[in-house]
Amino acid sequence: MKRFFKSINLRELLRPIGQMIVFSMGSAVALSAIVLLLALILDNTAIGVAAMEKFGTTLFTYTLINLPQVLIDGLTIGFVYAAVALGYTMVYGVLEFINFAHSEIFAVGAFVGVEILILLEAKGVLAGTSLGMAYIYLILAILGGMLASGSLAMLVERVAYRPLRGSTSRLVPLISAIGVSFLLQDVIRLVEGLTTGQFNRIFPTFGNFDERLIFGNVSMDTATITMGISVKSLIVILAAVLMLVALNYLVNATKVGKAIRAVAQDRPTASLMGIDVNRIISLTFLVGGLLGGAAGVLYALKFTRIDPFVGFFPGLKAFTAAVMGGIGNLTGALLGGIVLGMLETFAGSYMGVFTMGTYGTEYKDIFAFMILILVLIFRPQGLMGENVSQKA
Numbered sequence: 001m002k003r004f005f006k007s008i009n010l011r012e013l014l015r016p017i018g019q020m021i022v023f024s025m026g027s028a029v030a031l032s033a034i035v036l037l038l039a040l041i042l043d044n045t046a047i048g049v050a051a052m053e054k055f056g057t058t059l060f061t062y063t064l065i066n067l068p069q070v071l072i073d074g075l076t077i078g079f080v081y082a083a084v085a086l087g088y089t090m091v092y093g094v095l096e097f098i099n100f101a102h103s104e105i106f107a108v109g110a111f112v113g114v115e116i117l118i119l120l121e122a123k124g125v126l127a128g129t130s131l132g133m134a135y136i137y138l139i140l141a142i143l144g145g146m147l148a149s150g151s152l153a154m155l156v157e158r159v160a161y162r163p164l165r166g167s168t169s170r171l172v173p174l175i176s177a178i179g180v181s182f183l184l185q186d187v188i189r190l191v192e193g194l195t196t197g198q199f200n201r202i203f204p205t206f207g208n209f210d211e212r213l214i215f216g217n218v219s220m221d222t223a224t225i226t227m228g229i230s231v232k233s234l235i236v237i238l239a240a241v242l243m244l245v246a247l248n249y250l251v252n253a254t255k256v257g258k259a260i261r262a263v264a265q266d267r268p269t270a271s272l273m274g275i276d277v278n279r280i281i282s283l284t285f286l287v288g289g290l291l292g293g294a295a296g297v298l299y300a301l302k303f304t305r306i307d308p309f310v311g312f313f314p315g316l317k318a319f320t321a322a323v324m325g326g327i328g329n330l331t332g333a334l335l336g337g338i339v340l341g342m343l344e345t346f347a348g349s350y351m352g353v354f355t356m357g358t359y360g361t362e363y364k365d366i367f368a369f370m371i372l373i374l375v376l377i378f379r380p381q382g383l384m385g386e387n388v389s390q391k392a
Helices: 003-005 008-043 047-057 059-095 102-122 131-164 170-197 229-254 255-265 267-272 277-304 311-323 330-354 359-380
Strands: 213-218 225-228
Touching: 003 008, 003 059, 008 225, 008 229, 008 330, 047 059, 047 330, 059 102, 059 225, 059 229, 059 255, 059 277, 059 311, 059 330, 102 131, 102 170, 102 277, 102 311, 131 170, 131 277, 170 213, 170 277, 213 229, 225 267, 229 277, 255 267, 255 277, 267 277, 311 330
Parallel strands: none
Antiparallel strands: 213 225
């Protein structure tokens, strides 16, 4: 036991936690300051007057009242984006191509996890279940989604990508990835149509996941700020943090991680040093698939409803997060996911108020694509650069 604890690299365990705290606090402070400054400026305009009539308080006070919940929601979706983005960035780090089928790997995990819970609900297992058992069933669904997505990711690598690895053009595996993405979407629709006759699936209601934990109330003018977080949001954040810490430890503090980094740096040399390159690449897809599957179930828990196209927008935004942070850089993917989640939530919460309803919540997706374009134009290597060396 002592030898086991001595072998644990505490620095690699604590470093990603510190990075998450810094990235979360930095993006929260920066975006909060911008939004509060805008509210203060707009308070004496027609927008401020309209807010006073609608909410019974100043625009600045309304913005401040909703700020804690906006921050919590932003962190929740940001960590989901980060978990999916790490799947993109790991594959790019090793093979230097974008696995666009990863969004459907995410969707498969979501469907498998939800279908496990729906099956348990149909058998009457979830009805009146105790709190402890509810969490066990949720963990079972997450593990089922991870197993399905991880296995599928390895299968996709073996069938669709490995035969094309020697291609001189990078467009060939990219086109294959896009084809696999559309294929998996239709396979999900086919399977759901044949087995359930429904494309939309609803996450079952059980346990205390929909309850809200209240931290306290803060009075401000005539309004009261309620500080709290839903149980399912807390589960999403904690699960995502655990996955990100585990991945960082795997890549930076284990022999397997050292082999992954060696293959990413120079495949021929790694092969000459005795590393089984094919096995390491398959393992990389497995790890990315496990993360995607878990993120899919957590996404279903948070947003309740899923369909065969559920992976498209989260996958696209996670890809944007990976590019924004620096594709091929694990820390960059974490930063990009958190920043994008926070920015999207801030835009969805305040854009309608600041524009007097001209632009509503539906326009929040524009920010993800605007960021992708701006990053590609002004800093194509991402905010944190790229750790993967380019091959001649």
